[in-house]
Amino acid sequence: xxxxxxxxxxxxxxxxxxxxxxxxxxxxxxxxxxxxxxxxxxxxxxxxxxxxxxxxxxxxxxxxxxxxxxxxxxxxxxxxxxxxxxxxxxxxxxxxxxxxxxxxxxxxxxxxxxxxxxxxxxxxxxxxxxxxxxxxxxxxxxxxxxxxxxxxxxxxxxxxxxxxxxxxxxxxxxxxxxxxxxxxxxxxxxxxxxxxxxxxxxxxxxxxxxxxxxxxxxxxxxxxxxx
Amino acid sequence: xxxxxxxxxxxxxxxxxxxxxxxxxxxxxxxxxxxxxxxxxxxxxxxxxxxxxxxxxxxxxxxxxxxxxxxxxxxxxxxxxxxxxxxxxxxxxxxxxxxxxxxxxxxxxxxxxxxxxxxxxxxxxxxxxxxxxxxxxxxxxxxxxxxxxxxxxxxxxxxxxxxxxxxxxxxxxxxxxxxxxxxxxxxxxxxxxxxxxxxxxxxxxxxxxxxxxxxxxxxxxxxxxxx
Numbered sequence: 001x002x003x004x005x006x007x008x009x010x011x012x013x014x015x016x017x018x019x020x021x022x023x024x025x026x027x028x029x030x031x032x033x034x035x036x037x038x039x040x041x042x043x044x045x046x047x048x049x050x051x052x053x054x055x056x057x058x059x060x061x062x063x064x065x066x067x068x069x070x071x072x073x074x075x076x077x078x079x080x081x082x083x084x085x086x087x088x089x090x091x092x093x094x095x096x097x098x099x100x101x102x103x104x105x106x107x108x109x110x111x112x113x114x115x116x117x118x119x120x121x122x123x124x125x126x127x128x129x130x131x132x133x134x135x136x137x138x139x140x141x142x143x144x145x146x147x148x149x150x151x152x153x154x155x156x157x158x159x160x161x162x163x164x165x166x167x168x169x170x171x172x173x174x175x176x177x178x179x180x181x182x183x184x185x186x187x188x189x190x191x192x193x194x195x196x197x198x199x200x201x202x203x204x205x206x207x208x209x210x211x212x213x214x215x216x217x218x219x220x221x222x223x224x225x226x227x
Numbered sequence: 228x229x230x231x232x233x234x235x236x237x238x239x240x241x242x243x244x245x246x247x248x249x250x251x252x253x254x255x256x257x258x259x260x261x262x263x264x265x266x267x268x269x270x271x272x273x274x275x276x277x278x279x280x281x282x283x284x285x286x287x288x289x290x291x292x293x294x295x296x297x298x299x300x301x302x303x304x305x306x307x308x309x310x311x312x313x314x315x316x317x318x319x320x321x322x323x324x325x326x327x328x329x330x331x332x333x334x335x336x337x338x339x340x341x342x343x344x345x346x347x348x349x350x351x352x353x354x355x356x357x358x359x360x361x362x363x364x365x366x367x368x369x370x371x372x373x374x375x376x377x378x379x380x381x382x383x384x385x386x387x388x389x390x391x392x393x394x395x396x397x398x399x400x401x402x403x404x405x406x407x408x409x410x411x412x413x414x415x416x417x418x419x420x421x422x423x424x425x426x427x428x429x430x431x432x433x434x435x436x437x438x439x440x441x442x443x444x445x446x447x448x449x450x451x452x453x454x
Contacts, residue, residue, distance in 0.1 A: 046375070047321075047329060058314035059321075065292065066320040073313045086300045087285035093293040094274075094286075101328075102274060148273070 002027035003054040005041065007034065008213050009116050009180060011108040012064040012100060013051040015173035019068060019166065021204025023077045027053070035117060035125045064100050068166050081166045092160045095152075095167035099174045103145050108174040110138040115181055116216055139183055149175075149196075150189035159195070164202075172199040176208060182219030186227065193227075201225050229254035230281040232268065234261065235440050236343050236407060238335040239291040239327060240278040242400035246295060246393065248431025250304045254280070262344060262352045291327050295393050308393045319387045322379075322394035326401045330372050335401040337365040342408055343443055366410055376402075376423075377416035386422070391429075399426040403435060409446035413454065420454075428452050 004020070004027040006013035020027050032041055032050050045052045045062040053061040053070070061070045072082055082089045114130040121127030149171060152159050160167040175196055178184050186193045199205065209223040221227040231247070231254040233240035247254050259268055259277050272279045272289040280288040280297070288297045299309055309316045341357040348354030376398060379386050387394040402423055405411050413420045426432065436450040448454040 045321075047325060055314070059318045061314075061317045062321045063324055066317050066324060069296070069320060070313060070317045073316070086297060087282070087288075089300070090288045090293050090297045091286045093296060094272075094289045097290055097293060098274060 001056065003030060004028070005030050005032040005044070005050050005052040005054075007032060007050050007117075008211055009112045009177050009216070010050055011104060011112065011174040011177040012049075014176060014208055015064050015100065015170050016051045016053065016067050017208060018169040018173055018204050019071055019081060021207070022079070022081060022164075022169065022202075023071060023075050025071075025075055033120060035121045035127075037125075064170075065097065068096065072166075079163075081164070081169065083161065083163065083165065088161060092165045092167045095160050096165075096170045098148075099167070099170035103171070103174045106141040107138045107145060108177050110134045111178050111181055111183055114138075116213065119215065138178075139185075142178060142183065143185060143188060146185065146189045146192045150192035153195040154191050164199075168195075168199055169204075172196060172205070176200075176205075180213075180218050180222050181216075182222075197225065197227070228283065230257060231255070232257050232259040232271070232277050232279040232281075234259060234277050234344075235438055236339045236404050236443070237277055238331060238339065238401040238404040239276075241403060241435055242291050242327065242397050243278045243280065243294050244435060245396040245400055245431050246298055246308060248434070249306070249308060249391075249396065249429075250298060250302050252298075252302060260347060262348045262354075264352075291397075292324065295323065299393075306390075308391070308396065310388060310390065310392065315388060319392045319394045322387050323392075323397045325375075326394070326397035330398070330401045333368040334365045334372060335404050337361045338405055338408055338410055341365075343440065346442065365405075366412075369405060369410065370412060370415060373412065373416045373419045377419035380422040381418050391426075395422075395426055396431075399423060399432070403427075403432075407440075407445050407449050408443075409449075424452065424454070 002025060004016060006017065006029055008031065034048055034050055037048055042048055044060045047062060049063070051064055051067060053067045055061060061067050072080065082092055114134050118127050118130060149159065158164050158168050159171055175184060200209070212218055229252060231243060233244065233256055235258065261276050264275055269275055271287045274289060276290070278291055278294060280294045282288060288294050299307065309319055341361050345354050345357060376386065385391050385395050386398055402411060427436070439445055
C-alpha cells in the first residue's frame with residue numbers, strides 16, 4: 001500500500017496524484033501542512049516539504065521529481081510516462097522541471113502560498129496578509145508560460161512529443177492550482193486551452209477536480225470540462 | 228564528443244563537471260554567461276540557465292538533474308553514481324536535490340550571484356552592489372547544511388550510503404563554490420570537513436581546484452587537500 005503526504009492546492013502534490021492516477025495506483029492520502037513543521041513529518045522528510053510517498057519497506061520517497069523517477073522504475077505501466085529513448089526522456093525531464101521548478105518559482109508557488117497557505121499560518125510560521133506584489137508578479141508571469149505551452153502544442157501532440165508524458169502532468173498540475181484560484185487568462189492562448197482541456201478530461205484528473213478547499217471556493221469554470 | 232555550457236563558479240555546473248570526471252568523460256567546455264541572455268543560447272535552452280550538455284544528435288540536455296539522469300542512462304561506468312536498488316536510488320536523488328535545489332536556494336546561489344555574477348552584470352541584467360543581507364543569510368544558512376552533512380557521514384561512509392554517489396558530488400560541488408569564496412566555517416564540523424577532504428582528493432575534482440576566476444581570488448586554503 002502506498003501513502004502520500006500531500007497538500008491539496010500544492011501543485012507538486014497534484015503532479016504526483018496525477019502520476020499515481022495514470023499508473024492506476026491507489027494511495028492513502030494524508031494532508032500535511034508543511035508550515036507546521038510537525039516533528040514526526042520532519043523525521044520522514046528533513047526538508048519538511050510535500051509531496052512524500054511512502055512505499056512500505058523502502059526509505060521515504062521525497063519530492064515530486066524523485067517520486068516520478070521512483071514510480072517509473074518500480075510501477076511502470078503499459079503506457080509509460082517516459083519515452084523509451086534517453087534523449088527524448090531528457091526532453092521530458094527538461095519540461096517537467098520547467099514546470100515543477102520554474103513555473104512553481106514564478107507562478108504557482110506564489111499563488112498557492114499567498115492566496116491559500118498563508119491563511120492557515122500563524123505569524124511565526126510566515127502567515128499574514130497576502131503579498132499583493134507577489135500575486136501581481138505571478139499573474140504577469142503566467143502569460144509567458146501559457147504562451148510557451150501553446151507554442152509547444154502547436155508543433156507536437158503533447159508537450160514533449162507524440163505521447164502524454166510526465167511533462168504534461170507537471171504542466172497541468174501547476175496550471176490546475178492556478179486555475180482553481182481563477183488566475184489563468186485562458187482567452188490568451190487557444191492552443192494551450194485546448195491542450196489543458198484534453199489533459200483535464202483524463203480519469204486521473206477527476207479526484208483533483210472534485211476536491212474543494214475549505215474557505216477557498218474554486219473558480220466557477222474550474223471543474224467544467226468545457227470551460 | 229560532449230560539449231558543456233557552464234559557468235565556473237556555478238555550483239550546478241560544477242556538479243556536472245564532477246560527474247563527467249567520475250565517468251571519465253571528456254567534454255568541451257564553453258563558458259556561458261546566462262545573465263546576458265544570448266539568443267543562440269536561449270534557442271538551446273529556453274530557460275536560459277546553465278549547465279547544458281550537448282551530445283551530438285540528441286536534444287540539448289538541460290539542467291543538472293536532467294544531465295545526471297542522462298549520463299546514468301547512457302554512460303553508466305563501472306562505478307555507477309546510483310546504487311542498483313530503486314529505494315536507495317530515491318535516497319540518492321533526495322540528497323542530490325537537497326543540495327542542487329535547497330542548498331542552492333539558501334546558500335550557494337546567493338553567494339555566487341551576489342559575490343561574483345553581479346560584478347559582470349549591467350544594471351539591466353540585475354547587476355549592482357552585492358546584497359549584504361543575502362550574503363549574511365547564506366553564511367547563516369550554511370551552518371545547518373554543514374551540520375547535516377556531518378550528521379549523515381557520522382553514520383554512513385558517504386552521504387547516501389556505502390558508496391560515493393551523485394549525492395556526494397552535488398554536496399561537494401555546492402560546498403566547493405562557497406569554499407572558493409571562503410564562506411565555509413570548517414571549524415564547526417570535523418566530520419563534514421573529513422568527508423569534504425575525501426571528495427576533494429578525487430581526480431574528478433582536480434580541474435575545479437586548479438581553476439581561478441578573473442577578479443575573484445580563491446580563498447587561501449581552497450585548492451589545498453590538507454586544509
